[in-house]
Amino acid sequence: KAGVTQTPRYLIKTRGQQVTLSCSPISGHRSVSWYQQTPGQGLQFLFEYFSETQRNKGNFPGRFSGRQFSNSRSEMNVSTLELGDSALYLCASSLALRGGSYNEQFFGPGTRLTVL
Amino acid sequence: SQQGEEDPQALSIQEGENATMNCSYKTSINNLQWYRQNSGRGLVHLILIRSNEREKHSGRLRVTLDTSKKSSSLLITASRAADTASYFCATSRVDTGTASKLTFGTGTRLQVTL
Numbered sequence: 062k063a064g065v066t067q068t069p070r071y072l073i074k075t076r077g078q079q080v081t082l083s084c085s086p087i088s089g090h091r092s093v094s095w096y097q098q099t100p101g102q103g104l105q106f107l108f109e110y111f112s113e114t115q116r117n118k119g120n121f122p123g124r125f126s127g128r129q130f131s132n133s134r135s136e137m138n139v140s141t142l143e144l145g146d147s148a149l150y151l152c153a154s155s156l157a158l159r160g161g162s163y164n165e166q167f168f169g170p171g172t173r174l175t176v177l
Numbered sequence: 178s179q180q181g182e183e184d185p186q187a188l189s190i191q192e193g194e195n196a197t198m199n200c201s202y203k204t205s206i207n208n209l210q211w212y213r214q215n216s217g218r219g220l221v222h223l224i225l226i227r228s229n230e231r232e233k234h235s236g237r238l239r240v241t242l243d244t245s246k247k248s249s250s251l252l253i254t255a256s257r258a259a260d261t262a263s264y265f266c267a268t269s270r271v272d273t274g275t276a277s278k279l280t281f282g283t284g285t286r287l288q289v290t291l
Contacts, residue, residue: 065219092277104265104281117278149217157277164269165210166279170219 062088065154065169073175079140082172086133086154092116093135094166095127098149107150110135111157139174147176183266183282191290196253198285200266201246207269209242210279211251213262220265223251256289263287 066085074080086093095107106119110129127137133154139146150173153166184199200209208227212220226233226242226249233240239252253260263286267279 067219094277094279096279096281103283104267104279106278106280109277111277119278151219153220153279155277164208164277165222165225166267166277167222168212168220171217173217 065152065167067152067169067172069172070170071173073177074142075177076142076144078142079138080142080174082137082150084135084137084152084169086135087167090154090156091133092155092157093129093133094153095135095137096151096153098151107137142176144176147174149173183285185285186283187286187288189288189290190256192256192258194256196256196260196287196289198251198264198287200249200251200282202268202282203247205271206244207271209249210267211240212265212267214265215262258289258291261287261289
């Protein structure tokens, strides 16, 4: 089975621009979550999508948004980029079975975003 | 916010030695997962241990979970240079309403030298 894929792998943008990142989950996985990793704040949860609905959201401003398509692929959008948005953005997919205790999450390689 | 701390922050050992990393967390959990990350790349899933399990093995990895102390440990036996990486624990907390939201520790940087 193919793993989680993310595109693009690297991105350079300037302040004020917007960016869209893409994530394709493992086949059969219905849950996609997004995380931001920075040296200062570590790994932080952005949001989770399940069956095209946002199921949970972290403490990030409204400039960060996402969506999920019917094939479970997900996109994340950041508008009005700031220097502090420079980070590694990781997505993870899981089966999201009922019960929750058994749900391993598998991560993609990440998108490295640099804001100049 | 971080769920907890990992200890030590950095660990340097020689090839063939065992490496032990500890993770503490603050709230009740559904499960705890360990991940490895090489130099700013993606996270590689190592092992998941459920809240009702106390110990789990996978190859050279041994994970323990003590829910009364809210702590977990990851033991890597007979370490290799290829084990050099950062290791993170991540908890699925009961209070977040979804098992899919992971809260990460601060990570342990492991250096294995020849």
